[in-house]
Amino acid sequence: xxxxxxxxxxxxxxxxxxxxxxxxxxxxxxxxxxxxxxxxxxxxxxxxxxxxxxxxxxxxxxxxxxxxxxxxxxxxxxxxxxxxxxxxxxxxxxxxxxxxxxxxxxxxxxxxxxxxxxxxxxxxxxxxxxxxxxxxxxxxxxxxxxxxxxxxxxxxxxxxxxxxxxxxxxxxxxxxxxxxxxxxxxxxxxxxxxxxxxxxxxxxxxxxxxxxxxxxxxxxxxxxxxxxxxxxxxxxxxxxxxxxxxxxxxxxxxxxxxxxxxxxxxxxxxxxxxxxxxxxxxxxxxxxxxxxxxxxxxxxxxxxxxxxxxxxxxxxxxxxxxxxxxxxxxxxxxxxxxxxxxxxxxxxxxxxxxxxxxx
Amino acid sequence: xxxxxxxxxxxxxxxxxxxxxxxxxxxxxxxxxxxxxxxxxxxxxxxxxxxxxxxxxxxxxxxxxxxxxxxxxxxxxxxxxxxxxxxxxxxxxxxxxxxxxxxxxxxxxxxxxxxxxxxxxxxxxxxxxxxxxxxxxxxxxxxxxxxxxxxxxxxxxxxxxxxxxxxxxxxxxxxxxxxxxxxxxxxxxxxxxxxxxxxxxxxxxxxxxxxxxxxxxxxxxxxxxxxxxxxxxxxxxxxxxxxxxxxxxxxxxxxxxxxxxxxxxxxxxxxxxxxxxxxxxxxxxxxxxxxxxxxxxxxxxxxxxxxxxxxxxxxxxxxxxxxxxxxxxxxxxxxxxxxxxxxxxxxxxxxxxxxxxxx
DNA sequence: ATGAAAGCGCTAACAA
DNA sequence: TTGTTAGCGCTTTCAT
Numbered sequence: 001x002x003x004x005x006x007x008x009x010x011x012x013x014x015x016x017x018x019x020x021x022x023x024x025x026x027x028x029x030x031x032x033x034x035x036x037x038x039x040x041x042x043x044x045x046x047x048x049x050x051x052x053x054x055x056x057x058x059x060x061x062x063x064x065x066x067x068x069x070x071x072x073x074x075x076x077x078x079x080x081x082x083x084x085x086x087x088x089x090x091x092x093x094x095x096x097x098x099x100x101x102x103x104x105x106x107x108x109x110x111x112x113x114x115x116x117x118x119x120x121x122x123x124x125x126x127x128x129x130x131x132x133x134x135x136x137x138x139x140x141x142x143x144x145x146x147x148x149x150x151x152x153x154x155x156x157x158x159x160x161x162x163x164x165x166x167x168x169x170x171x172x173x174x175x176x177x178x179x180x181x182x183x184x185x186x187x188x189x190x191x192x193x194x195x196x197x198x199x200x201x202x203x204x205x206x207x208x209x210x211x212x213x214x215x216x217x218x219x220x221x222x223x224x225x226x227x228x229x230x231x232x233x234x235x236x237x238x239x240x241x242x243x244x245x246x247x248x249x250x251x252x253x254x255x256x257x258x259x260x261x262x263x264x265x266x267x268x269x270x271x272x273x274x275x276x277x278x279x280x281x282x283x284x285x286x287x288x289x290x291x292x293x294x295x296x297x298x299x300x301x302x303x304x305x306x307x308x309x310x311x312x313x314x315x316x317x318x319x320x321x322x323x324x325x326x327x328x329x330x331x332x333x334x335x336x337x338x339x340x341x342x343x344x345x346x347x348x349x350x351x352x353x354x355x356x357x358x359x
Numbered sequence: 360x361x362x363x364x365x366x367x368x369x370x371x372x373x374x375x376x377x378x379x380x381x382x383x384x385x386x387x388x389x390x391x392x393x394x395x396x397x398x399x400x401x402x403x404x405x406x407x408x409x410x411x412x413x414x415x416x417x418x419x420x421x422x423x424x425x426x427x428x429x430x431x432x433x434x435x436x437x438x439x440x441x442x443x444x445x446x447x448x449x450x451x452x453x454x455x456x457x458x459x460x461x462x463x464x465x466x467x468x469x470x471x472x473x474x475x476x477x478x479x480x481x482x483x484x485x486x487x488x489x490x491x492x493x494x495x496x497x498x499x500x501x502x503x504x505x506x507x508x509x510x511x512x513x514x515x516x517x518x519x520x521x522x523x524x525x526x527x528x529x530x531x532x533x534x535x536x537x538x539x540x541x542x543x544x545x546x547x548x549x550x551x552x553x554x555x556x557x558x559x560x561x562x563x564x565x566x567x568x569x570x571x572x573x574x575x576x577x578x579x580x581x582x583x584x585x586x587x588x589x590x591x592x593x594x595x596x597x598x599x600x601x602x603x604x605x606x607x608x609x610x611x612x613x614x615x616x617x618x619x620x621x622x623x624x625x626x627x628x629x630x631x632x633x634x635x636x637x638x639x640x641x642x643x644x645x646x647x648x649x650x651x652x653x654x655x656x657x658x659x660x661x662x663x664x665x666x667x668x669x670x671x672x673x674x675x676x677x678x679x680x681x682x683x684x685x686x687x688x689x690x691x692x693x694x695x696x697x698x699x700x701x702x703x704x705x706x707x708x709x710x711x712x713x714x715x716x717x718x
Numbered sequence: 719a720t721g722a723a724a725g726c727g728c729t730a731a732c733a734a
Numbered sequence: 735t736t737g738t739t740a741g742c743g744c745t746t747t748c749a750t
Contacts, residue, residue, distance in 0.1 A: 011514040013727060024737045029729055036730095039735065054510050059482035060422040061727035064742045068419065069483075079463075080448050080655070085438045092438070092465055096472075101479065104438075104463040106451055113455075120460065123418040124428075151413050155370040241655070270659045296439070296600070300629045302661030372743060383721045388745055395746095398719065420743035423726045 012055045021049035032057065063125060070100040072128040072320060073121040077109050082295035083265070083312050087132050087162065090316020098324070100128075111135075111144065118148050122155065130319050132162040134210030142167035149173045160319045165209050166334070176319045176335045180210055183308040183339035184217025185224075187290050188262060190306070190341055192225045195349040196260040196288060202247055202272055203264025204236035211239075211264055214292065218262060239264055244271025252279045259287060259350035266291035266298045269305055273346075277302070284348040294342050304344035311337065371414045380408035391416065422484055429459040431487040431679060432480040436468050441654035442624070442671050446491050446521065449675020457683070459487075470494075470503065477507050481514065489678050491521040493569030501526035508532045519678045524568050525693070535678045535694045539569055542667040542698035543576025544583075546649050547621060549665070549700055551584045554708040555619040555647060561606055561631055562623025563595035570598075570623055573651065577621060598623055603630025611638045618646060618709035625650035625657050628664055632705075636661070643707040653701050663703035670696065 237247035263269035269291030291307035596606035622628035628650030650666035
């Protein structure tokens, strides 16, 4: 590395490159931007100087004057959730393919941090902000999101809501999500077709739009099969493996008035499976279990889990694709992505004796 | 929202806030920065104006003149790998706790994209760049990393290598990793203690430093137990569930001269378990299996997987903690994090008849 | 207590 | 073909 003493304090600037190449900063800028005719001779000199000095342009200065780098920000609860991670990967992939930079922020489910992060993204000049995951939709939420949307829109950025509803169709935000109700109805139907009549929904999260929709689908399927309304049995234990485990253990301790479990998502299913095994029962022999999302390892559960496949990566891709395609912020546009059942080994007809039996 | 017509083109600037508050931009800056005495009266006026206009400072302009936001960048293969995701979460958490912004970039394993991303982070002015995950350590790698380190260092930034070696102790980079060899030796010892003598290592990746270290630990344990060198049987199928599944199927088709499998990581183990089950054999009755990393769902495999716990989130936290603590770029500093075995149900003594038997 | 003005590193007119 | 110059939005002396 041909190192001068020019590099004494911090980063190399365009001026130093210019000096070394014996040209003006304008020329260097032109060469580096590549959108302006420059004779090969000087071009080479400049390039050499830049390489020798290991120069990289200051993105902030660039952003200040010109467009700046296109940047998309994804905000999610946590990256360690397989489902969210896949969505993030989808966004990242689609963004990278277009030469956009992708920033991932996590909130741990705290609306305060979400707000903070969106603010931050406004400061950084993100052109596209994607909020991922279901939320409880109360007045505070509606107001908050309306503010995001307005503010982002005012500075020419776009807001996409992934798997959460728009607070109001008039707001400048795109919505992309799965048809949770349809998916839930389908998999409940699958259980019903196998002969189950007493199915508990494990993992309700009242107020959470995604879960509420699944519960709605579950109830709808029950109704379609002519079951009375009180056949529905929803346990609002929330999401996560631990919650599923705890709730299932509790449930098995009290009553066994059910032959199948519809878990709110695959992590809940994992916890439930473990709890069932701990109780000395077998899946699907004694109890059938289904999940939601088809995370990559659902196939490796014991037994392999029958679940609803929600193409998470595609959700992420779709979010950026749609946002970038659609030229005017077609307010209130709502995109629903389809899902389908993946049948594996966690469902079979209920035990004939009418209830689960100890092994 | 008290909206003026000031907001016509793009973002609200500090000047508009100044006008609305009837003060100079300097005063606004002082109020917003909060590091300068300002009389409460004007302070309130400015704050009100800023809120009315929904003003957010331009981070790029700020970065240009002063410190700019502290930013740490994590580079990894993919976020959908549970292990990497946890490392990223650790980095994110530790960074957020200090008010730093965290950027996640993925490379898909392509050194070219890694280089590109590091370059990008230099442009954006990241103060800390963390490269995560093992790599093949060839001359190209060494040269590339040396360049990163030098360049980053020249602009006052820091480089941390997580789970990959420093190309040369003189380079200004920190290394934080697990003691792969010790972990592998321990779990191999666990298998040997159970009575296994013919153990295959599934998931070698020659050149990959992390895997090579595990293979070394495996060999060391074998040697310690007085087994001949040729007792080692390493299958270089690489990582990932698919690879593990394929390689294991192949292996079962040909020979069964082994009673236990040491999978290079838990995803490989997942694939192997599936392949073994597909072949009509049972774990651990016919074959014992162990993994590496203890990903969150390892407990839900069939059977629950005995594996080596590598506290991934702690690795991420440690990376930023150490990098931020240590004031001079203590070149070549090497930090080793400990691991331990998590015993579950995938290991038992080998079948007494001397080999696996069909069910 | 507050304003005016000088840049931060870069790009894009405008000159030469 | 290349150089000069005026900002981009902000912070920070230096005056007032």
